[in-house]
Amino acid sequence: MSSLSKRLISLMLVAFIVVACSSTPTGRRQLTLKSDAALAQEGARQMAIIRANSPLVQDRATIDYVSCVANAIVETLEGEDAAMYWELAIVNQPDVNAFVMPGGKIVVKSGILTVAQNQHQLAAVLGHEVAHVTAHHANERASRGEITSYGVEVLALILGGGWYNRTQGAYGAASALNTLGIMNPFSRMQESEADVIGLEYMARAGFDPRESVELWQNMNNSSETTKVPEFMSTHPSGETRIESMVQHLPEMLALYNEAQAQGRNPDCQR
Numbered sequence: 001m002s003s004l005s006k007r008l009i010s011l012m013l014v015a016f017i018v019v020a021c022s023s024t025p026t027g028r029r030q031l032t033l034k035s036d037a038a039l040a041q042e043g044a045r046q047m048a049i050i051r052a053n054s055p056l057v058q059d060r061a062t063i064d065y066v067s068c069v070a071n072a073i074v075e076t077l078e079g080e081d082a083a084m085y086w087e088l089a090i091v092n093q094p095d096v097n098a099f100v101m102p103g104g105k106i107v108v109k110s111g112i113l114t115v116a117q118n119q120h121q122l123a124a125v126l127g128h129e130v131a132h133v134t135a136h137h138a139n140e141r142a143s144r145g146e147i148t149s150y151g152v153e154v155l156a157l158i159l160g161g162g163w164y165n166r167t168q169g170a171y172g173a174a175s176a177l178n179t180l181g182i183m184n185p186f187s188r189m190q191e192s193e194a195d196v197i198g199l200e201y202m203a204r205a206g207f208d209p210r211e212s213v214e215l216w217q218n219m220n221n222s223s224e225t226t227k228v229p230e231f232m233s234t235h236p237s238g239e240t241r242i243e244s245m246v247q248h249l250p251e252m253l254a255l256y257n258e259a260q261a262q263g264r265n266p267d268c269q270r
């Protein structure tokens, strides 16, 4: 094989890697360089660690209540989202928080139940979290970290001089950025997207989407009296967020009415 055709093949491979992308449930094209399967495996591993090391809620009524809402949301999913091995852990901790990991692993801290005051409000939290998973947000975030680290490496090459030290420094910076890419909260754009998709999930499951506004108002109120709930520190709220939810309410109410008409009327009791 000539060196030219070898070079062409490697160029094509680079092009293939660079355009590796998927799309979110809203149809937004996104760049996802990591393997969803590898991230799901890591999610499952982290979930096992959380299960083994956290004080899990033992109270049957609470477990049934949160599972009932989570199941109703997950049942609205289709295709590969529905095929994921969804798992729920309820940790007995006062933090007002919930989060997800790739592959369908949902963690709810019991403190969130003091702010999400009924099944609809809890559905708003869980719908939002499930949306982060189905929209591949962790993959997108990690992929951004990879691009950034690649950028750092190229920058070190361009800067030249002290090759060894430069690259060592660049690798150090790159790995720090990668860690940040994985640990950082989702971006504003991802949060807004999860809000919209989450509203759709809760409405399709038959939960009242108007309660999402109540939930965020509860979050705001609780942050005035106590320290800012953790969920809010990673989910910057404020009026803009509530306003954008209100904007989407008419279409979500239509989905909610449709779900009700089809008999999807969850009754998750605490």
Ligand SMILES: [Zn+2]
Pocket (backbone or CB within 6 Å): 128, 129, 132, 186, 191, 194, 235
């Ligand atoms: Zn979020």
